[in-house]
Amino acid sequence: MIPEQDLINRCLKGEAKAQKVLFDRFAPKMYGVVARYFSSVEEAQDALQDGFVKVFTKLHEYSGLGSFEGWIRRIMINTSLNLIRDNLKHQYHQDIDEIQEFVEDENQRYDHLSMEDMLKLVQEMPPGYRTVFNLYDIEGYHHHEIAASLGVSVNTSKSQLLKARAYLRKRIEKLNQDYHGQ
Amino acid sequence: MDNKSNIAKAFSEKLNKMELQPDESVWKNVSSRIPQSSPSWFAKKGLWAGGAVVLVAVAIYLGSVLLPQNQKIAEVDSHQSPETEVLTAPIVSDENPQNKITSQEIPNENSVIVDPTDTDKSDSDKTSENQNNSVIASSDVVKNTTPQIPDNTESSELKNPEKNQKPISITENSSSVKTTYQVAEIQDPVVLRDSTIKFSVNPTICKGEKTKLSVDGGMYYLWSNGQSLPYIEVAPLMNSTYNVTVTDKFNYNHIHSYVVTIDEECTALVIPNAFSPNGDGNNDIFKPEGVNISEFMMQILSRDGRMLFITNDVNKGWDGTVNGQPLTSQVFIYNIVYKNGRGEQQIRQGQVTLIR
Numbered sequence: 001m002i003p004e005q006d007l008i009n010r011c012l013k014g015e016a017k018a019q020k021v022l023f024d025r026f027a028p029k030m031y032g033v034v035a036r037y038f039s040s041v042e043e044a045q046d047a048l049q050d051g052f053v054k055v056f057t058k059l060h061e062y063s064g065l066g067s068f069e070g071w072i073r074r075i076m077i078n079t080s081l082n083l084i085r086d087n088l089k090h091q092y093h094q095d096i097d098e099i100q101e102f103v104e105d106e107n108q109r110y111d112h113l114s115m116e117d118m119l120k121l122v123q124e125m126p127p128g129y130r131t132v133f134n135l136y137d138i139e140g141y142h143h144h145e146i147a148a149s150l151g152v153s154v155n156t157s158k159s160q161l162l163k164a165r166a167y168l169r170k171r172i173e174k175l176n177q178d179y180h181g182q
Numbered sequence: 183m184d185n186k187s188n189i190a191k192a193f194s195e196k197l198n199k200m201e202l203q204p205d206e207s208v209w210k211n212v213s214s215r216i217p218q219s220s221p222s223w224f225a226k227k228g229l230w231a232g233g234a235v236v237l238v239a240v241a242i243y244l245g246s247v248l249l250p251q252n253q254k255i256a257e258v259d260s261h262q263s264p265e266t267e268v269l270t271a272p273i274v275s276d277e278n279p280q281n282k283i284t285s286q287e288i289p290n291e292n293s294v295i296v297d298p299t300d301t302d303k304s305d306s307d308k309t310s311e312n313q314n315n316s317v318i319a320s321s322d323v324v325k326n327t328t329p330q331i332p333d334n335t336e337s338s339e340l341k342n343p344e345k346n347q348k349p350i351s352i353t354e355n356s357s358s359v360k361t362t363y364q365v366a367e368i369q370d371p372v373v374l375r376d377s378t379i380k381f382s383v384n385p386t387i388c389k390g391e392k393t394k395l396s397v398d399g400g401m402y403y404l405w406s407n408g409q410s411l412p413y414i415e416v417a418p419l420m421n422s423t424y425n426v427t428v429t430d431k432f433n434y435n436h437i438h439s440y441v442v443t444i445d446e447e448c449t450a451l452v453i454p455n456a457f458s459p460n461g462d463g464n465n466d467i468f469k470p471e472g473v474n475i476s477e478f479m480m481q482i483l484s485r486d487g488r489m490l491f492i493t494n495d496v497n498k499g500w501d502g503t504v505n506g507q508p509l510t511s512q513v514f515i516y517n518i519v520y521k522n523g524r525g526e527q528q529i530r531q532g533q534v535t536l537i538r
Contacts, residue, residue, distance in 0.1 A: 014219035023209050031208075032200035048204055049211045056216040057513065057535050110192035118196050137190035138197055165189050172189075 004068055012059055023052060026069065030076045036134050037080040039123045051079040077139065081149055084127055108169065121171055129164030136161050215513065217455045217535065379428055379436055386443040388522045390450030392417040395440045400428035418442050448474055448523025453516070456535040459502035468516075468534055469499025474523035481517040482534075490514065502536050511538045 002010075002021060010018035031048050038044040054075050062071050113121075122130060131150065135141040136157070141149075146157045380398040387393045396413035397403055405414050406425040416424060424440045451472035457465045470480070475496045482491035482500050490509075491500045502509055518530040 014217050016213065016218045019213065019216065019218065020209065023212060027204050027208070028201035031202040031204045032197075035200075035202055036197060045204055045208050049208050049215075052208075052212040053215045053513075056212070058511075058537075108188060110189060113192070113196075115196045115200055118193055119200065122193070122197065133193075137187075138194045140194075165187055168189055168193075 005064070008059060008062065008068070011056065019056060022055075026072055027052070029069070030072060033073055033076050034080050035119060036122050036138065037077075037084060037131065039127070039130075043083070047080045047083050048076070050083070051076040054079060077135070078149070081131070084131060085150065108172075110172065113172070117175075121168060124171070125164060125167060128160055129167055132157055132160040133164040133168070137165075215533070217533070379430060381438050381440075384441045384443070386445055386524070388448035388450050388524060388526075389419060389444050389446065390417065390452070391522070391528065393442060395424055395426070395442075397426055397428050397438070399430070400436070401431050401433075402429040403427070404429075416442060418444065420444055445524055450522065451475060451518065451520060451528070451530065453518065453530060453532060453534075455533065456537055457502065458537045459508065460538055467499035467501045468536075470496070470518060470530075472496070472520070472522075476521045476525075477527075478520040479518070483515045483517070485513060485515065496520070502538075508538075509536060511536055 002018075007018055007022055007025075011022055027048065030051065031044065034047045034051065035041075035044045038047060051072075055072050058075070062068065122133065125133065132146060135146045135149075136143065143154045143157045143161075146152075147154045150157070152160075378399045382394070382396045385393040385395070392415050394413055394415050395405075398412065400412070403410055403412050404427045406423075407414065407416075414424065416422070421444055422442050424442065426438050426440070428436045428438065430436065449472065451470045453470040454465065454468065457468040459466050468482070478494060478496040480491075480493050480500075481489060483489055490504050493500075513533050513535050516530075516532055516534055518528075520528055520530075522528050
């Protein structure tokens, strides 16, 4: 295993082999990240592709401080957001008065869901819910960061998150009923 | 932790470490869009341009040479002479002992196909030669101009002799390039008579330019640099020799040496692959550098094909703006056409990254 800094230096020189090694090292993880933001494989792979092109063309901007994987991950997320931002504008143009309080069901358990189930559930969410849920609950962004990167208000981000969770819970409940009903 | 719910915990736990294998096409697409020291993307794009030039060059050359040369070949063949002046497309057909020349059919709508009866006529009837004189005169002009095409693929052809047991040496004396081809020992010329192998001419290039060496008509190819395609692209910095062993369909090997000559008087255009128009005085404009460049034309296109910038002035670079509006960091495509110090037209295509 080539040390990370060595690999980065060789990529900066444009060595095709090193670029492939770097891609192979991070592509599965990063595909795992971007796959959550899109409903189709094609869109997700487009985002992955654009993201890696940015990684390689902006590699000289990586300061060497902080995790390299984290840096790549941020590029992937930003690339994904750029691709879906246009769709989101319409999604979030909903009436803010609609905000309701959602009761958190702390007793519900989700251990029985496999990774594949979860990915499928996330991918099938409406894009507006999906994006905020991914950013807040999975990546751990703050509402003000989400609001800034999506160009919406903090309140919109908060309400979308609550709606997204409620939507997911409903879907899982339905899945469980279907499963037990058989 | 403010309000991280159970559902969030459950999902982030599993999905955060999720790994998925992307399709192989993703890497292919990525690698074609990033700067690499090995110019794999150029090879692909270069082939398009190269292929087009090959077609045009071959078409022009065939058109210029096919008709007049039939006469020469016929004479050569009838005298059993091992030395010929110029050999091109015609191949020897055994079925027609009276008329040994037939034209080779080339699947190219621009190519000239000579009817065997036509050739027969010119072979036997000297008056028809006069009718062809106008064609010869005009085609000679075309021929003299062909060396200006950089990817010089003017093809000369080796024809295996019918009854010649000795290795033959064929001298081509076209334009300024004089080349001698050696053909390997032919063990069974009777079987070999249909085997036709064409070698491109020895190129002379400016320092830093690429050139293509190609062979046509073999089954397998092995170049001295280890490649096994029918052609190689090389960019030597000094005079270099490249050998190729061509195995024909009868499993005989033909060895050929290419000599690539460097013209020290001229150098290739140096095109940067990135620029940063931030006003710091370093690489603020995108400008190719070269000496003795003429008939320069540069286009800058966005990745979706919109024309952003065009100039005919080699001293005028692009500052990364359109109508005065600065563009954001992204990759652009350039098309550059120019004539180098040798007066040869060069086409360069590639990508340049704007970095702010």
